[in-house]
Amino acid sequence: xxxxxxxxxxxxxxxxxxxxxxxxxxxxxxxxxxxxxxxxxxxxxxxxxxxxxxxxxxxxxxxxxxxxxxxxxxxxxxxxxxxxxxxxxxxxxxxxxxxxxxxxxxxxxxxxxxxxxxxxxxxxxxxxxxxxxxxxxxxxxxxxxxxxxxxxxxxxxxxxxxxxxxxxxxxxxxxxxxxxxxxxxxxxxxxxxxxxxxxxxxxxxxxxxxxxxxxxxxxxxxxxxxxxxxxxxxxxxxxxxxxxxxxxxxxxxxxxxxxxxxxxxxxxxxxxxxxxxxxxxxxxxxxxxxxxxxxxxxxxxxxxxxxxxxxxxxxxxxxxxxxxxxxxxxxxxxxxxxxxxxxxxxxxxxxxxxxxxxxxxxxxxxxxxxxxxxxxxxxxxxxxxxxxxxxxxxxxxxxxxxxxxxxxxxxxxxxxxxxxxxxxxxxxxxxxx
Numbered sequence: 001x002x003x004x005x006x007x008x009x010x011x012x013x014x015x016x017x018x019x020x021x022x023x024x025x026x027x028x029x030x031x032x033x034x035x036x037x038x039x040x041x042x043x044x045x046x047x048x049x050x051x052x053x054x055x056x057x058x059x060x061x062x063x064x065x066x067x068x069x070x071x072x073x074x075x076x077x078x079x080x081x082x083x084x085x086x087x088x089x090x091x092x093x094x095x096x097x098x099x100x101x102x103x104x105x106x107x108x109x110x111x112x113x114x115x116x117x118x119x120x121x122x123x124x125x126x127x128x129x130x131x132x133x134x135x136x137x138x139x140x141x142x143x144x145x146x147x148x149x150x151x152x153x154x155x156x157x158x159x160x161x162x163x164x165x166x167x168x169x170x171x172x173x174x175x176x177x178x179x180x181x182x183x184x185x186x187x188x189x190x191x192x193x194x195x196x197x198x199x200x201x202x203x204x205x206x207x208x209x210x211x212x213x214x215x216x217x218x219x220x221x222x223x224x225x226x227x228x229x230x231x232x233x234x235x236x237x238x239x240x241x242x243x244x245x246x247x248x249x250x251x252x253x254x255x256x257x258x259x260x261x262x263x264x265x266x267x268x269x270x271x272x273x274x275x276x277x278x279x280x281x282x283x284x285x286x287x288x289x290x291x292x293x294x295x296x297x298x299x300x301x302x303x304x305x306x307x308x309x310x311x312x313x314x315x316x317x318x319x320x321x322x323x324x325x326x327x328x329x330x331x332x333x334x335x336x337x338x339x340x341x342x343x344x345x346x347x348x349x350x351x352x353x354x355x356x357x358x359x360x361x362x363x364x365x366x367x368x369x370x371x372x373x374x375x376x377x378x379x380x381x382x383x384x385x386x387x388x389x390x391x392x393x394x395x396x397x398x399x400x401x402x403x404x405x406x407x408x409x410x411x412x413x414x415x416x417x418x419x420x421x422x423x424x425x426x427x428x429x430x431x432x433x
Contacts, residue, residue, distance in 0.1 A: 015040055016057050019066030034105050037069040060094045064102035067094060072109050075116050081123055088120040092133040100140040107141060111150045118154045127161035134158055147178040153187035160194055168195040186212050186223040193230060202238035214250040220257040228258045232265040233299040237306045242269040264290045272307060277332045280307055308333065308342055309351060316352050316365040324361045336361060
């Protein structure tokens, strides 16, 4: 019996010897090592040498593939809260050091280890510790910046929880054209939308939330419902209106069902359209509990604030000068002080052009000075045109490939149930922050 145990120990040790010998070699050596590692899970689990002691013999920056396999076994069991910090640190160091060309041979193992890393930093309630390593993991896993990985949504979730919105934006600036799993795309756009909301980049937030609401789906899923609620609120903040009609390309499932789950939000949009602050306030009070449960009360308050702004903006179209007290009375603010705060904030955000005379409390309105002649505006228009051209070219290439692919042509029409999401009733709050 002792001999058998010894044999196991030798096997684990001999595996380490293979990792040491083959990691730095040719692609052929790595492929051979990969073949050996694929068969090593049982061996590592039954070995007398604990997998953690095997790791200490390896260098993650040189023996990345072997280290990954052993690390995955090390972290597969239950991990106590006390051990979480240590495990998170071990994985973070591996992510930082590992070679992209080696871990890309076993992407599923790498994804699995990185998702455990996310779980550990959340367990010790330190999401900020996961942000930088997870960004590194995304970049190492990607074959190009246009590819959406299974780790994008985990990275964005950590950014949200740690309030590192700017870091999250760095990934949202990439244009994604390659998606493997629809669910990854849904979460990427949903969390991405929330990050843009956190940075008050409402236009980009609407773009991302729109992607979720209009994406193909064969059953309503919780992510789409939550995205639709936020889409309504952000539309009101950004445009001052919301259209309940869906674009033609929206799935019939979404068109039929999303509104049923979002009635309080549609009521809010309805009362917003009246332009009466009292109606809006009363709708907020009626549905306050629901908005709170959905973690949307902060956004709802911004909707109310945006109605005051809209009403002040309307005044600028009619009057050249107005007193702060007149503004307060007209838009139903409590005092001239409150009116002053709104006006100052709007001047600062470039939403109106005005000056306030502190002496007599008068506000003087001006025309918008932007004539679309600034270098910044020209650059912005130019980069938009470039982007559309690139996208158009890509779509043409993809269309050509698809129209020539007999496999694709034979499948069209038969594929109606490709998108397999969790049912709405199963934990919709999983996606709320």
